[in-house]
Structures are given as C-alpha cells and as structure tokens.
Amino acid sequence: MTLFVLYVLALLDGLLCGARVSMGRCAVIAKRAYYIRAQLRGVIGAQIISTISLVALILVALLSARRAALHIDLEAAAERMLWVFIPYAILVVGNILLRLIPSTDIRSATSVMMLGPLTAIRPLIMIVGVSYGIWSSKFWETRLLGLFVLSLMLGLEFALNRLAANQQSREIALLVGN
C-alpha cells in the first residue's frame, strides 16, 4: 500500500512538473491541448522513473541475503517519506482546488502566494522527504535506494525542462531565424 501511494504521488508530481515546465512557453490563448500534452509528458517521465525504481528495488531485494528484514526496513522508510510528501501534496492539490472558486482575486492569490512558493520548495521537499525516510533505516541498501530514487526525482524536472526549452528554442528559431 505504501509503495502504491508513493507511486501515485510520483505520477502526480510528474504531471505537475510537466505542466510547470511548459508554462510561459506557448503564447496561444486556448492552451488546453498544449497543457494536456505537457502533463502527459510529465506522467510518462514519472512512470519511467517509477519503473526504473521498481526494477532497482527488485534487484536489491533479490541480491540481498536478508530479504525479509530489508523488506521491513524499506517499508518503514517509505512510510516515513509519506509523512513529508502527503502534507505537501495536500497543500498543492488544495490550492489547485481553491482555484475552482470563480474569483480572479482568489485564483491570482493562490498562484502568487501559494503555488509559486510551493513550486520553489519542491526540490527541498524531495530532499527532506527522502532524507527523513532513510535517516533511521538500518540497511545501506535502503539508503542507497532512497538516494537513487531522489536523484531520479530531481532529474525529472530538469529533463522535462530541457525538453521544453529545446522545443521552445526550435519554435522561436523558426519564427525569427537563427
């Protein structure tokens, strides 16, 4: 169950990363299709990361001589991570839901005062969440896996951002020339 919740959070993170890196890079007015494509890219990226993480997890478990104890240790680390990731996810999703209120002032305020800062602290949340999870784990395998997954999570936004930046550069070069 814990792994499944982490997986869902990873997909949500990918979706939001995809949206975030695409913002400000398309100037048409009706952008629904553009954002859906961007979010899909994010979800696919998160899915790839989740798959790689799962493969790594299985490999570590298979190669470990103390499989049962490692399983308990990994489960406990993942549970601790949720103590950081779930409140963060609730804050982000809560602010997105607030934007359903049809008030331009409330919508602007959630954007400027909440979603902006929450976006900014995402890498920090990732580091704090994973560190808190693996801090008191007993096995080096758990710590190594945690750090591996952290590097993938941090790399996701970077990779999506590079992808979106390259696409934008190509589009602008088509408009203006090199």
Add this chain to the structure above:
Amino acid sequence: MLAVWNPDQPEITDLIIQYDPKTLERLPVRKSDVLDVFAGFGNRKALRAVAALPDHQGLLDNRAIDRILISTHWEMQRLAEEFYHGHRVWDLLRRVVATVRATGYRDKLRVIDVGCGIGYTTRWLAAHIPLQKHGIDVVGMDLNSTLIREATRLAAAEHLNCQFVQGDAFSREHSGHIYLSTGVIHHFRGESLREFLRRHEQPDTFAFLHYDFQPSVLAPFGSWFFHYLRMRTAIARHDGVLSAVRAHRANTLVDAARSAVPAFASGIYGAKIWKTPAPRVFHTLFGVRRPLLDELPRQLGIRIVRLGELR
C-alpha cells in the same frame, strides 16, 4: 537603495530595440551605448544581462534580440494569465462599453490596446468575448514590428477576430474610442507621462483604462520573488522587477491625467482587494468623458466600490 531598484533607469528592453518614431524603421543599437547607461547606474545585473547579448561589430544582433523579445513576451503572457488579466480588463471594459451605449451611441466602438506587445489582452478578448455582438473592434498597436508580427501570427493561428498594427495609437489614422494598456504607462515619466495622457484628447475618445503595477513598500520584494520563480531569462527577471519599482503611485497618475486631459474625469479603479486594505498587484488609471459620469455608476453596479474618486 539597490542599483537594480533605481526607478530613474530605463528597462533593458527599452534600450536594446529602437525604432524611428516617424518612419517606424528599426534602428541599429550599439551595445556599448546600452552598457554605458547601466554602468551609469551601477546596475551590475543589467550589465551582465546586456553583456551576454550577441553583437556584430558592436551592434546588437537583431535576430538574437528578437528571439529574446519573443521568449520574454511569452513568459510575460504567462504572468497575465496567472493574474487573470483578460477577465479583469473585460470586467471593466464591458461596463464602460455599456455606459457609452446607454448614452445612445450605436456605431462600432474601436478599442485600442496601446503598446500591446504580443497582444495577449487583445487576443484574449477576441477569443472569449462575442465582440461583434457588443459592436466592438479590438486593435492591438505597438511600435515594435517583431511583436506585432508575432501577435498577428498568434491571432491567425487561432482564427481570432482582432487586428494588430505597428504604429502610433494616437495618430488620426488609428485613433480609438476607448484606449487601454497593460504595463505601459510607467514607461512614461514626468512630462512625457502628461504628454502621453494629453494625446487621449481626441474627438472620438470616450474613455481610457491603463493597467499597471501598483507600487507599495512590499511590491519590489514580491515582484522579485515572483519573477525569480516564474521568469527564465535574465532580462525578463530584471525588467519585471524594475517595472514594479518604476510603477507610478496613484496620485502621480491621477494628477497627471487631471491636468493633461481635464475633459475626462479621472481616478483609480481596483486598487484594493474587495473592501480590505490589501492592495491588488495591478491598479487602473481610469478616465471617462464627463457626460458619461451620470450613467457610469449604474453600469458599474456593485463594482462602484472599486472606483476611487473620479473627477
């Protein structure tokens, strides 16, 4: 005061692209001239951003500048989207249009978006509002040919019923019934602010709505934080913060409008959030012909609380 927050200096984008105001021909810009301006203000951030711009034999590379301008304006559009700027403009514009209609004016109303850039407001209106039904033509105008080209391309891509023109919005040929702008008015300082407003005094013009950052003690900090998070290019970050610093106070705008165009009753619209003391990020210099003053409160309805003293 931080050098980058000195309101007396121009923004980088004011200097790196220049047009002959008469012929609208693009003029070559010497990089060293731009650097000298910011060196004079000790603005190292601007110096770094300008130094990174490509040049050929000392002249800024036009294509590189165009690429930067377009990406910067795409990013700026994102800010307008986050602030629901289209909704805000229409919320007031529709009431001004209704006011004019209530006086019996039945012809098409020509709304000019002054200094429209890539025309976000104009295109938003064309995309969301049945302009034909309201009897409105929306025209985006700017002196910058690159931005007008991009605005035209974007409008065509979405089959929007609006027009973009490179030129002087206040010339006889292009004059409008209602003028609006966003983030433009702080570019006019001192006497040039009064001159800009004086040019609204045209026989056909009923009203003007100029949206700009609202200055406050916290505005530069908020703007810095917001632009740091949201903008990706050094020039956009620099100019975004400087715009908030250079924004005119309400009384500067209102005093200038009242002295420059006394035939219009002028005031500030939308300065505070609801009835709280909290300031909105943008406020609006609003002016209407005096004969419209009786009808305006009826059309504003409950929005009247957003309007400051109009005289």
